Amino acid sequence: AARYHSLVDFPPAALRTCLTQSLHRKRLADGSRLNTVLAFGPSMSGSRVLLAAMWLVEDQSWDEVADILRLASQCGRCTLPVMLTADDVNTHTNKTVFLAAPRVLA
16 A cells, blocks of 8 residues: 555645545445535645555445444534544554454444
């Protein structure tokens, strides 16, 4: 993945536009758009982090996450859309580390 990122030469503004369009285009199982529950903040400015965000939006399933975010919003625990930052995207160094992290909702 790191090699792939180093070979891409798109300006960050173009990647940001693509990310915004992907968020709007991605449909959840209930027909709503992903951008109703998720957004990326202004700290998302570098090409590497924007490409990682694009991968998250395009290649991951968001239906369960969207349901949990909506429930959290209804309980007053967050406001939708939830704003992700570059630090959020950079929390895990790679996909293997991300997938190895335990997932629990209690």
